[in-house]
Amino acid sequence: MITFPNAKINLGLNIVEKRPDGYHNLETIFYPINLQDALEVTRRENNDKEYTLHISGSPLEGEPEDNLVVKAYKLLKKDYPGLLPVDIHMYKHIPAGAGLGGGSSDAACMIKLLNDKFSLGLSTERMEEYAVKLGADCAFFIRNKPVFATGIGNLFEPVELSLKGYHIILIKPDIFVSTRDAFAEIKPVRPAVSLKEIVKQPMETWKNSMKNDFEDSVFKKFPEIAAIKDELYDLGAVYAAMSGSGSSVYGIFKAPIENVEDKFCGCFCRQRALE
Ligand SMILES: C[C@@](CO)(OP(=O)(O)O)[C@H](O)COP(=O)(O)OP(=O)(O)OC[C@H]1O[C@@H](n2ccc(N)nc2=O)[C@H](O)[C@@H]1O
């Protein structure tokens, strides 16, 4: 059984307050895009091991047991001992440490895939409960629809928003930003106007009203990321921002943009909204 975990971008991101558990309450809009990994799970013939993990594509650091797809398997196996041994094949295309939620998407897709393959009968809500144990934004990828998210990024309200027809240019500089480190730099502030209201306004207004709170500290540390955002606006983006805790930056355009390959030296890709 094979599935294609997709990335997301954040449209705005307000870090509202620090919680007693050390995490932060935030508000953001998660929007799925069509940049995808591939994840395949087959029944392992040999029962010598519970699982094997084979990764191809972009190299990923860490041991197999650190990988979120393995963590997802083990999490379900605790409650469903009948889960059979599996071989996991993953092709990594979504860059890590990019604010694109690649690992979280892999983990959420693993839960959905195991639920289907082994007929576990988990409801969507139950899968979301498992997903959030693996990562704050992981539950979003279970339904994988545009949402206004609050809490630690795990409470969702649908948003009336479609980027269908827009052209998204996504730039991933060769910089890894750790989400944990990015949070450590933030002083939380409750926004004067909620993102839920801002996103209802025409996209042309977002440049002056929609903010990613991680940008100030990440741009200060890595001015080259700020420069990418400026360049996207110079190219005519209606809205441009860093996604999540970085380091990728996206621009949303009304028309296709030609000849960007040279400008961004191969670290770019064209995207469209996942419909
Ligand atoms: C903040 C976002 C916005 O999209 O950043 P990106 O990962 O996309 O860049 C995500 O919600 C992140 O989700 P995820 O990447 O799953 O976070 P986790 O692995 O659970 O947490 C990594 C670390 O970030 C911090 N963290 C994460 C989420 C949150 N609401 N408050 C936090 O303080 C914690 O220090 C935690 O140890």
Ligand SMILES: Nc1ncnc2c1ncn2[C@@H]1O[C@H](COP(=O)(O)OP(=O)(O)O)[C@@H](O)[C@H]1O
């Ligand atoms: N399947 C996976 N894909 C990508 N990263 C993974 C995966 N499993 C575990 N990770 C780890 O997650 C970390 C990326 O997390 P994070 O910085 O939150 O990324 P992002 O900002 O892209 O969501 C990396 O250290 C990576 O080793």
